[in-house]
Amino acid sequence: MPSSEVDAAEKAKLFAVTGRVTEAVPFGDGHINETYRVRVDGGPRSGYLLQQINTRVFTDPAGVMENIARVTNHIRRKCLETGRDPDRHSLTVIPTRDGARYVIDEHGHAWRMYLFIDGTVGLGVADSEATAREGGRAFGEFQSLLRDLPGERLNETIPAFHNIDHRLEQFRAAVAVDPVNRGRDAQREIDEYGTRAPAMREILSAAEAGRIPERIAHNDTKLNNVLIDEASGSAVCVIDLDTVMPGYSMYDFGDSIRTVTNTAEEDERDPDKVAFNMGYFTAFSEGFLSETASFLTPDEITLFPFAAKFFPYIMGLRMLTDFLNGDVYYKTRYPTHNLVRARSQLALLRAMESRYDEMRAEIKRVSRACYITNSR
Structure with a gap:
């Protein structure tokens, strides 16, 4: 397991996950942030999505996460009003073990976590x-x-x-x-x-x-x-x-x-x-x-x-x-x-x-x- 994956798995343990973190593997091909899929034993089958926020691009991670919290909370309320599953139709921010929206590690890197939405795919090119x-x-x-x-x-x-x-x-x-x-x-x-x-x-x-x-x-x-x-x-x-x-x-x-x-x-x-x-x-x-x-x-x-x-x-x-x-x-x-x-x-x-x-x-x-x- 590359050292970056070991480090990501350790960072995942800073969040309020359910179950025991077993691995964190690179996921997706985004241009900006580093993203990992986190798997757990005894927790959600789909696991979690961990991201290191690129603070060279997003210099105010607190402001980014404040926006995301406001937007996702609003969408989640509307999902509940219309009978849709908010964990599937909106991103779910997983707080740190201290209840924060993100964490700054010992190197000054900002990390956040979402619930992983299983059974879905993002398409680079429209196919129909x-x-x-x-x-x-x-x-x-x-x-x-x-x-x-x-x-x-x-x-x-x-x-x-x-x-x-x-x-x-x-x-x-x-x-x-x-x-x-x-x-x-x-x-x-x-x-x-x-x-x-x-x-x-x-x-x-x-x-x-x-x-x-x-x-x-x-x-x-x-x-x-x-x-x-x-x-x-x-x-x-x-x-x-x-x-x-x-x-x-x-x-x-x-x-x-x-x-x-x-x-x-x-x-x-x-x-x-x-x-x-x-x-x-x-x-x-x-x-x-x-x-x-x-x-x-x-x-x-x-x-x-x-x-x-x-x-x-x-x-x-x-x-x-x-x-x-x-x-x-x-x-x-x-x-x-x-x-x-x-x-x-x-x-x-x-x-x-x-x-x-x-x-x-x-x-x-x-x-x-x-x-x-x-x-x-």
Whole structure:
């Protein structure tokens, strides 16, 4: 057993688990946090999920866990009101043995634990229109459930997370400094992302003008952040709540479309394999708007097609910036991994642009149909 697994098993014992911890093995392929599945004797058959929070990214773990506790408690109450199992349809935070939401170890690392949700899978790529629709329904329901969250504004766990002005400032600084001498390997991508920048302020401009309301957003709505029931194919639970904070509805729509409609993995090396699946776009939109059309404003919905284009751009921009800075944010498996990701996002953006008029027409049609259905 690698030393990291031994260490994780010891950290798991700091939490109020039922039973005896037997092992903690690496789980999943997330870009940011280190995750382990914890198995126990004499406790829940499914076990637990242990995570070391990346405090280079999330510098305020207390604020992150305060948000997660508020959000999950609210969703759990709503599950109970509607007769759904809260341990399956919401994350369950397992407290430490001292009753805290997380623990800081002797090395200054932050750890937290959830109940593991068994019989589910997170998909990196949509495999059917039904899956795309379920993903849309799950993220739409997530926004709907949280629109009446009581209390103060949630903490901003990563300030200016999707703020394009901020991300462009970081990008231009990386290009200017070129700290690890990678600029020459990415000049074509640097030029294209730079040229496209002026057209990417539509959401920010609408927010600055007061045309769209601030909402609670998930802010990281990759398809694999929805757990799908392995038996039924139905969405079970939205996970990875570190970035749940104030935002805009089109953030959650756009980032999902980026992953749901891409016919290839996010890090596909061959851009020719990257295409835009219009059927999945329509299916996801149907699911998302079936849960949200009744309360979103027309200005919000009108921005959905732009949001779909915006997210390959801003995510690719961030990946390119990280490549130029020496891969300090995203986990990578090889030296050009982030550059490959940035190229793949550009290929997806171009594919979306070729279908943009169709996207706008579909959003108009689907939103009208969902609004009529919800009004009956």
